[in-house]
Amino acid sequence: MILSAKVANAKAKPEAVKMNPNSPFGGMNQTTANIRGTPRLRSRAEVKRSSHGKEERRPKGRSEYKALRMQQTLGHIGYGKRNAVKEKISKIHSFDDFDLLPVILESIGPQALRYHGEESISPTPIQKLAIPTLLEQHHKKRRSKNDVGSDVDSFLLAAETGSGKTLAYLLPVIDALKRAETAEAESMAQEREVQAQERRFQEEKRQQALWELEAPERTKPHPTTARPRAIILLPTAELVDQVGAVAKLLSHTVKLRVSHISSSCSGVVVRNRLFSPRGIDMLISTPHLLASITENEPNILSRVTHLVIDEADSLLDRSFNPSTTAVLDRSIPSLKQVILCSATIPLRLDKYVRRRFPNIRRLATPNLHAIPRRVQLGVVDVDKDPYRGNKDLACADTIWTIGKGAEEYAHDFASGEQKDEPETKRILVFVNEREKTSELAEYLQSTGIDAVPFSRDTSVRQQTDILTSFTTGAEPEENDSKTPTKPARLPARRILRNTKVLVVTDLVARGIDTTAVRHVILYDVPHTTIDFIHRLGRTGRMGRRGRGIVLVGRQDRKDVVKEVREGMFRGQALI
Numbered sequence: 001m002i003l004s005a006k007v008a009n010a011k012a013k014p015e016a017v018k019m020n021p022n023s024p025f026g027g028m029n030q031t032t033a034n035i036r037g038t039p040r041l042r043s044r045a046e047v048k049r050s051s052h053g054k055e056e057r058r059p060k061g062r063s064e065y066k067a068l069r070m071q072q073t074l075g076h077i078g079y080g081k082r083n084a085v086k087e088k089i090s091k092i093h094s095f096d097d098f099d100l101l102p103v104i105l106e107s108i109g110p111q112a113l114r115y116h117g118e119e120s121i122s123p124t125p126i127q128k129l130a131i132p133t134l135l136e137q138h139h140k141k142r143r144s145k146n147d148v149g150s151d152v153d154s155f156l157l158a159a160e161t162g163s164g165k166t167l168a169y170l171l172p173v174i175d176a177l178k179r180a181e182t183a184e185a186e187s188m189a190q191e192r193e194v195q196a197q198e199r200r201f202q203e204e205k206r207q208q209a210l211w212e213l214e215a216p217e218r219t220k221p222h223p224t225t226a227r228p229r230a231i232i233l234l235p236t237a238e239l240v241d242q243v244g245a246v247a248k249l250l251s252h253t254v255k256l257r258v259s260h261i262s263s264s265c266s267g268v269v270v271r272n273r274l275f276s277p278r279g280i281d282m283l284i285s286t287p288h289l290l291a292s293i294t295e296n297e298p299n300i301l302s303r304v305t306h307l308v309i310d311e312a313d314s315l316l317d318r319s320f321n322p323s324t325t326a327v328l329d330r331s332i333p334s335l336k337q338v339i340l341c342s343a344t345i346p347l348r349l350d351k352y353v354r355r356r357f358p359n360i361r362r363l364a365t366p367n368l369h370a371i372p373r374r375v376q377l378g379v380v381d382v383d384k385d386p387y388r389g390n391k392d393l394a395c396a397d398t399i400w401t402i403g404k405g406a407e408e409y410a411h412d413f414a415s416g417e418q419k420d421e422p423e424t425k426r427i428l429v430f431v432n433e434r435e436k437t438s439e440l441a442e443y444l445q446s447t448g449i450d451a452v453p454f455s456r457d458t459s460v461r462q463q464t465d466i467l468t469s470f471t472t473g474a475e476p477e478e479n480d481s482k483t484p485t486k487p488a489r490l491p492a493r494r495i496l497r498n499t500k501v502l503v504v505t506d507l508v509a510r511g512i513d514t515t516a517v518r519h520v521i522l523y524d525v526p527h528t529t530i531d532f533i534h535r536l537g538r539t540g541r542m543g544r545r546g547r548g549i550v551l552v553g554r555q556d557r558k559d560v561v562k563e564v565r566e567g568m569f570r571g572q573a574l575i
Contacts, residue, residue, distance in 0.1 A: 082366040089128035098123075098131050100175050107253035108171070125365045126159035127168045133363060134172035134339070152332070154360040156312075156353060157341040158368050161537025162515075165310075166246055169339050173230050173306045174247075174254055176337070177281055180229070180305070226275045226297065228259075228283035230306040231331070233324060235286065235314045235510060237262035237460055238467055243310070244284045251282075260284035264460045274300070287315060287323035294330055304331040311510050312340040313349050313530070343510075343537065344369060344530050371533060371568045375540035375548060379561060382553045392440060394551050395523055396447045399427060402519055403449075403499035425499045426470060426517050430535045432524040434505050440523065441503045448494045451501040454508060470502050471516055506531060514538045520548045525556040529574045532564055 092098075095108050123131070134155060159165050232247075234240050244260030251258045257280050259273040274280065274293070283290075294300055307328065309315050315324045328338070338357070342349065345368070353360055371377075380387075380394055387394040403425055429444075429451075431437060437453035444451035454466055502508070503523075520539045526532045539546025550561050567574050 081364075082368075085129060085364065086366040089125050092123065092128040092132075095123055098171075099135050100131075100171060101178055101254075103254055104171060104175055104178070104250070107250050108167075124159075124164040124168075125367070126157060126163050126165055126363075127171075129365060130155075130157050130165075130168040130363050131172055133361065134169070134337075135175065152335050152338055154338045154357040155340065156345075156357075156360050156362045156364075157339060158345050158362065158364040159343065160365065160367050160370065160372065161343045161534060162541025163365065165341050165343075166243055169232075169308050169310075169341055170243075170247060170250065173282070173308065173337075173339075174250060174256060176306060177229055177256065178254060181281075225277060225279050226300050227303040228280045228300070229303055230282040230308070231290070231301075231304050231327070232282070232284045232308040232310060233287050233290070233315055233327065234284065235311050235320060236507070237264040237286065238463060239311070239510070240264075240284050240286060241464070247282060247284060257281045258284070261289060262286050262460075263289060264464055287320050287327055291323040291326045294327065298330060301327065301330045302334060304334055305336045306339070307331055307335060307337070308339045308341065310341045312342040313344055313346050314510055316340075316349055316352055344533055346530055369529075369533065369574050371536050371564075371574070372540055373568065374544070375536055375546045375568070377536070377565050377568050378547065378549045379565065380549060380551050382551055389553065391523060391551050391553055392443045395429060395440065395521060396444055396449065398521060398549055398551075399429075399444065399449055399499065399501060400447070400496055402427060403496040423498070425519065426514075427499065427501045427519045427521060428508065428514065428517055428538050429501060429503045429521045429523050430526075431503065431505060432527065436523075437503045437505060441501075444501060444503070447496075449496050449501055450499060451503055454502055454504045456505070456507060466502070467508075470500055471514070506534065508538070510534060515541050515544065517541075518544075518546055520546065522548065522550045525550060525552065525561060529564070533574065 095105055098105075157165055157168060159168070232243060234243060240260050240262040241264070244258065247256075247258045247260075250256070257276075257278060259276070259280050259282070261270045261273055261283070262285060265273070270289075270293075274283070290300075309324060309328075314320060340353065340357075340360075345364070380398060382391050382394045383389055387397070429440065431440060434455035434457060437455045438457075441451040441453040452466055452470070454463065458466065508514075517539050520536060522535060526535060536546075536548045539548060552558055552561055564574065
C-alpha cells in the first residue's frame with residue numbers, strides 16, 4: 001500500500017471567525033459569561049483554599065447566619081461604629097452631665113424614674129447618646145432641597161427594647177419647650193407694657209363716661225389652645241396612655257401642659273383636652289386620630305415645632321404611613337425638629353429615611369439588633385415525648401413548670417412552713433394568628449391556668465382593663481360588651497396559683513412597658529428577626545433578667561431558632 005505524498009502536508013485549519021463582542025451575537029458559543037467589567041467569581045474550592053493551599057479566614061458575621069440572611073429584614077451597622085459609640089457614651093455617668101434646665105433635672109429622679117420603679121438615676125446608653133445631641137442648639141447642617149424643610153433637624157434614635165427611649169426624647173423636647181417659653185416671655189415684655197398702658201387709658205376713659213353703655217369684655221382664649229408646640233405620635237392607645245403618664249409626671253414639676261388623646265377617649269374628652277382654655281404645650285396621640293381631627297381643624301398643627309414619631313418602624317409601614325405622613329406634611333411650615341424612634345431599623349424604614357430625610361443623624365446604641373445576654377433562650381422540641389406534636393400541651397406544661405417553681409421557692413421544706421405569699425408570675429405567650437389567642441387561652445384555662453386572650457379583636461376599653469389587670473393585679477371592670485374579657489373557664493382538676501398568663505399577638509410586642517414580665521413563651525416561631533427582637537424584648541427590661549422559651553414543631557424553622565440562640569450566646573447583633 002503506497003500513501004500519497006500529500007499526506008504529510010496537512011492543510012492548515014481555517015482560523016475561527018472572531019465575533020465582535022459588541023454585536024448582538026458576541027456572547028454566543030461561550031461556556032462562561034465573560035462579562036466585561038465584572039470580576040470573575042471564584043468557585044467554592046477556590047474560596048475555601050487560597051493559592052498557597054491554606055484555608056482562608058472568612059470575615060466575621062458574613063457566613064454566620066445563613067437562614068437569617070435569607071429574610072433580609074434588618075439594616076447592617078458595622079462594629080466599628082458600635083465601638084466608637086461605646087467609647088463616646090462611657091464618659092457620661094449621670095443626668096447632671098447634661099445641659100438640662102435645673103427644674104428638669106430635679107424632676108427626673110422623684111418623678112420620671114419613679115414610674116419605672118428605678119431608684120438610681122444613672123442614664124441608659126441611648127439617653128447618654130441622644131440627650132446631648134438633641135440639646136445642641138447651634139448644630140446646623142446644609143440640607144438638600146429634598147429634605148422636609150430648610151430649618152428642620154432630623155434624628156433617628158435606635159436602641160434595644162426596654163432601654164429608656166421615652167426619656168431620651170422627652171427630656172430634650174421639654175427642655176426646648178421651656179427655653180422657648182422663656183424667650184417668648186422676654187420678647188413679649190414690651191408688648192405687655194404697651195397693653196398695660198392701653199388698659200389704663202381705657203379705664204380713665206370709662207371713668208369719664210360713667211353713664212354710657214359699653215359692650216362686655218370678651219375673654220380671649222389662651223394662645224396655645226388647640227395649638228400644641230410638640231406632638232408625639234404612637235401606634236396604639238396603650239402606648240399613648242403609657243407615654244402620657246410619664247410626661248404628666250414630669251409636667252407637675254416643670255409646669256408644662258400635657259394632654260394625650262386616643263381611641264379609648266370619648267369625643268367629649270378629646271374635645272375638652274384639645275381645646276382646653278388653659279392651653280396645651282405637648283400633645284400625645286395616634287396618627288389616625290390626629291390626622292382625622294386635622295382634616296376639619298388644620299390650624300391645630302400651625303405651631304408645632306417638635307414632632308416625635310415613636311415606634312417609627314410601625315408608624316411608617318403600610319397601615320400607618322398615610323396618616324403619619326399627613327401629620328408630618330401639615331407640620332412642616334413651623335417644624336424645627338423631627339425625631340424618629342425605633343427599636344429596630346428594618347430595610348424598608350432605612351430606605352424611607354434615606355429618601356425623605358437625606359441629612360438625618362442616626363443615633364444607634366452599640367447593642368442595637370442584639371438580644372441582651374441577660375435574656376436566656378430555651379427551646380422545647382414539641383415532636384419529642386411526652387408532647388408528640390401537641391403544642392398546646394407543651395405550652396401548658398411549660399407554664400405549669402414556671403408556676404410550680406415559684407410555689408416551691410416560697411415553701412420552706414426544712415420546717416414544712418409556708419413563707420410569704422410567692423410573687424405572682426406574669427407570662428406572655430406570643431402567637432402569630434389572632435384567632436389562636438382565644439383558642440389557646442381557652443385550652444390553658446381548662447388546665448387550671450389563669451389565661452386571658454389579647455388581640456385586635458379585643459375592644460379598646462377591654463385592652464386597657466386587661467393590661468392594667470395583668471401588670472398591676474387589679475381586677476378588670478365589668479362591662480356589657482359582646483366580646484368577653486375572659487373566655488368561659490372550663491372545669492380543671494388543679495389550679496395554678498400566683499400565675500397570670502396573657503396570650504397575645506404582636507400587638508403587645510411594641511413599646512408596652514412589661515417590666516414585671518420575667519418569662520416569654522413563643523408558641524409560634526416568629527416570621528422575621530424583627531419579631532424575634534420585639535417579642536423577646538418584652539422580658540429583661542431596664543437591666544433585669546428574663547427568660548424566653550420557643551416551642552419548635554415539625555413545620556417551624558429550626559435553623560432560624562438555632563442561629564438566634566447562638567447569636568444571643570455570643571452577644572452578636574442579628575441581621
